Each structure stands twice: as C-alpha cells, then as structure tokens.
Amino acid sequence: MSRFTRRDTLKIGVGAGALAGAGMLGYRPALAEVMAADVPAPKLTIEKGAELRVLRPAKFVQGDETQFLANAEKFTKDTGVKVRVDNESWEDLRPKTAVAANIGSGPDIVLAWNDDPQQYPDKLVDLTEVAEYLGKKYGGWYPIAERYGKGADGKWISMPIGSSGGALVHRKSWINEAGFETVPKDTANFLKLAQNLKKNGHPMGFALGNAQGDGNTWTHWLIWSHGGAMVDENNKVIIDSPETVAALEYGKQLVDQFIPGTMSWLDPSNNKAFLAGEISLTSNGISVYYAAKNSPDPAIKAMAADIFHAPFPIGPVGKPTEAGLLVNTMVFKHTKYPNAAKEFVRFIFEKEQYEPWQKASIGYWSHPLAAYSGNPIWTEDPKHAAYAEVMKNMLWYGYRGGLGYASAATLADFIINNMVAQVCSGRATPKEAAAEAQKRAERYYRT
C-alpha cells in the first residue's frame, strides 16, 4: 500500500508555495520536489549473465542522451547487467522497432513512438507489475499514459516515459511589435497575429513535411481544435466532415502567413529557421530554447532572453486540443532476460534516475507520473513551465477512438499531415483533401 510520510506532506506545502510564480504565468503550478510514496518494489530476480540492448530515439537535446547513458551505466554498476544503448534517428526508430517485432530478434527494450506498441501487443512482455508499482509510488499515471500503455485486456504492454509537447515557441519582442502582449488564446486572434507578423517581416512557420514530431503535432491540433477527428469513439473513420473542412480552411489562411518553404520542413527545419532569426513563432518542444540557452554563440545565447513559450490557442471546440510526441517503453518477449529488462525499466523511472534525466534535458520529455510535476526543473526557469504538464493535457493520436494497429499505422502514414499540406499548398480543396484522407484512413481501419 502506498503512503506518504509527514515529511512528504511538508514538501507539498513548500512546493506549492514555491510554484506560485509559475501559476501566475498561466500554467498549473507544480510541486517543488518529487514525492515518492513508500511502496515495496516488485521482487524480480535478475537472470545470471544478463545483458540488455536498448533502442531509443536520438537526442534532440544533448542532456537527454548524456543522462540516459549515465543512468544506463549506473544500472550496470548497481546490478552487473551490461546495457548497450543505441540511439536511432527519429525516422528510423519505427522501422527498426517494427522489424525487431516481426522477426523476434534485436533490442530487448525499445523506447518507441506513440502507440507503436499497440501494433504488436502479443510480442511484448507484460509490465503490469512494474507499472502498478510505479503508479503507486509516484502519485499515479496520467490517464493518457494509461491509454497509451495498456493493451486491449487492460494489462500494461508498455510504459510511456515522456512526451515532447508542441508548445508555441516565440520571440516575445516580435509578438509585441505585432500588437499582441502574448500569443492569443483563440484561433481568430492567432490568425491576426500571423498576419501582423508577416507584415512586419517576422513570419511564423510550422513544419508541413512528413515530420514525425513537429508536423504531426500542429496539424492534429488544427483538426481537433475545430472539432474534426480521424475516428469516432467506435473507431469509425469520420475525418471527412464539415469540422475538418472548416479546420482546413482556417489552416490554409494560417499557412498563407508562414515563411515560404514550410511544405518541405522536417523536424529539424523549424529549429534551424528559428535560431537563425528567420521566423518569430513555431510549434516545438523545448529544444529551441535549450539550444539558444546553451549556445556558445553570444548572439544566439542572447536570443534566449526573448524566447517564450505559450500553449496552442483554443479553437471553436472551446477546449485545449494539443498533441504530443510520446515515447513508450516496451520490452520484447524475445528477450532472454525479461526480469533484467523489467528491472531496467523500473530503474529508469525511479526518482534517482528520472529526475536528473528530466533536468538534463530541461524538461524536453514531460512526465507520465504525477509526482514528477514536483521536479524542480519546472520551476527553476519559468519558461520551462509550459511543458510541465504536456502529458496531463494532451490528446492522443487516434483521438476519439481507441489506440491500436490502425491508429498507429494512420499516424505513420502521415494522413492528417498530408491532408493539411495538400490544402495549404493549393493542390486540393479542403473537401477533396478530406475525402482522400477518409479513403486512406479507411484502408487501415477496415479490419
């Protein structure tokens, strides 16, 4: 049974006070320290001679990789289990994982994208015991984590380790020049901001190429914010709807204000353009700010003071509809050392490892366990706060339906992304693009 100590209770009070500043910025206050309940860890006997291979996405911020590797080394030191970590480029992570799943060989543990584990639940080790332990210890899993982590039978087939949210990274001085104090909270004013920014020669720009993170994040927000969705609650494809058409019409107007060239942008493109001073606002994780803050170039470092983050505006649906790029930890059944693998997964989620990992990546990966809201990283710089509760607020890819093979495949095929790009490039009308997306999605959802 989980229980909080008196010391923990005190920490809550101190943390709440310390975070009042962040609350004033419009974000939900976090706690100043991670509280862990006293819960016994599952008893897993590590197999003799165990070795592990871990596959994970390559870094977008250096600290992420450095600290992950340090944690893996610490695990080896503590347990004697050798761990080899392979960092795979974002685009190649999914194919490699898929091949490993299909042939039953390769990495033991994969930090995979979004709902990829739902494509092959039968190939994965049941992580329920570890997940339940971590949930009890760290204040519970956010509902989105449970949605992404649990298979159809309610067992945990994977454990989301974090999500990179796509907040609106912007240059405050240029937003002010465009006549706005902050980034507007509604889509109508957001369009006005885009128009003014373009007039001032500081356009915004979001990725519209087949960009795994940035492209999917903002195009899904666009559709959801206007009430569109790929499927309904019964997984019936409903993307060809008036709401989607309205979203695409709005999207076209918005993209017309972008810097030229966004149709070909992949994940790194907006980071480069922002740091080069070419754009004033984009949808991105905290990596742009991280790069500016840690840049050896004084000009770019100075830019950091002018960089701020804001949530996406709320569209006609009247509620936030943000998406996030989620990383999901899973253990393949083909591993020879399931206990060692589970122990490693538990280890990296524990406070001693998770907290410094989040800190090193200045919150690039937002947490799935409530207690990590107390990580001081969210309060030591108010600009981090926009990313603190990404996993609490985000919707899931495949919204409003269930996760599974079809939702993962639909996302991997960039159907929503391509639909938006087709309209915004003038290749198709909103109605045509929505109808084509409907057909493409139905191919995945047909069985």
Next chain:
Amino acid sequence: MVNHPIAGSRAGTVPAQGKRVARPKDSWIVRTFDNPAVLSFLFMLPAATLLLVFLTYPLGLGIWLGFTDTRIGRPGVFIGLDNYVSLFQDSMFWLAVTNTVLYTVIATIGKFTLGLWLALLLNNHLPAKALIRSIILVPWIVPTVLSALAFWWIYDSQFSIISWALVELGLIDHYIDFLGTPNNARASLIAANIWRGIPFVAICLLAGLQTISPSLYEAAALDGASAWQRFRHVTLPMLMPILAVVMTFSILFTFTDFQLIYAITRGGPAGTTHLMATLAFQRAIPGGQLGEGAAIAVAMIPFLLFATLFSYFALARRKWQQGGSDD
C-alpha cells in the same frame, strides 16, 4: 611400373601390351568427383545457394506476402488480389507509379546525355588524365545518404547555397522553394539523381570508347566523314552493346531508388515525391502493412522487366549496333 588409366576410360582395366591388366578400383569419392554432372553441380552450388537464399527466397516471400494481409508482428492470411485491387483504387499509389516512371525516364536521359558527353571529353588526351578520371568518380563513390544530406542542405528553403548565390548575384529576390512544391521537389530529386549517376555512366562508356579501334575513325576521316557523322556511324554503333548493358543497370538503379528520396523529402510534400520503393517501405514498415507494401514492391516487377527487355532486345539489336535502321 604404374599403369595410368587412359582418360575417358571408366572400365577399371586398360589394355597394356595386348593384355588386360587389372587397375586398382577408384574409391566412390573419386568416381563421384570424376562425374562431370556432379562436379558442375558442386561448382554451381555456392552461387546457387546465394541466389536462392538472398534472391529467390526474398522474391518468392515478397510475392506471397503481396497476396496476404500480413502485418508487422502478425501473420496474415491469403486474401488473393485484394491488395492489388485496393492499390488500383489508391490515388497515392498511382502518383507513386507516375513519379517513378517520370523519375526514371528523365533521370536516365539526363545521366546518359551528360555521361556520354563526359565520356567523350575524357576520351581525349588530357593532362593528368588518370587524376581527372578518378575525381569524376567521386559522386558515385560517396555514400548515397551523405550526398543526399548535402543536397538536403543545398535545397533548404532557408539556407540553400544556390538561392543565396542567386540572391547575392541579384538574379532573384527571394529564396527558391526547392522542396516545397511538388514539381520543384521532383525536379530537385531528379537533378540529385543525375549528379550521382553520371560518373557510373561516364566511366562505363569511357571503357567502351577505348575499345573502338582508331583505324575506324581514320577510315571514316578518309571517306570525308564529319565529326557528327563519325559519332553517329562509328562511335554510337560501336558503343551500343555496352550502352545496352549500362542502360539496363542504370534503369534498374533509378527505378528502385530509395535513399535519395528518403533522406531528402521522405516522400513529401504531401506525398508527392513518393516513388514506388519509398511508398512500399512507408506502407510496409512504418505503416505496418507488410502485405500491401509487398504488393507495391511486386508491382514494380513488370516495369523492371519491361525496362530490362527493352534495353536488351531493343538497344542490343545487331542492326542498330551496325548503324542500320529498323526495317
């Protein structure tokens, strides 16, 4: 004295000085290895094994998967032509087919025009000939993905060196959106493919040019043939056999290109630069539909067969090679 068996005799005895002398009987191993049929089978076995394991089996598996609904991590069942019927109605598939044909035709024409021109230039006496010929090969030697990354920067919508140079020269006033519109993106990819493929064509054709006897040119010159006539009636026919082979390979490489597209556009913008190979990969691996991806890959086979047959049976026609025209 040792009696050696006469070659070709399998009797075990040989006539010697009018008497039949018994010869020690060969062991079964010797007899087996003496059998030409067995020996040729054994010699072919390593190559046949390699072909079976790495060519026939994957090809057979691919064809079979195309008739199933296999997904990543889940075995499929036979669904007949469903994948093909579905692809037939899929606009993205047809776009990929069109792109692939367009890409192959234009890039091949570009590579052969420029490659032949380069080969003719290199066939002249030049100072530091060997060095120049080695340098020419660089685009071919550099790993595709590296040159693709270089092109990715060259075509960048904000940082393109081409755009920068043209703006600095005052020839344009805004950066070119190389990869942001479908036609620009297709043209950019074709240009990158041509750049990469020219050395292969040029060096192969250069090898062909060097086999042409100078006496033929001398005879043509004596007959008063112009430079164009010498090229048309001597060089080109003599090059035809090697041209046919090189073109076959070039078409195969171009038609099945994957890396350039994957590294530069990933099939974007909005899927308009997908080739059949990239779409097959996209659907099969990231999309998880192994059956459908295999069907797209299998759909490439008729095109490849046609291209190969055209190169072999059309370009390699003796009449053409001898400078004659078609009947």
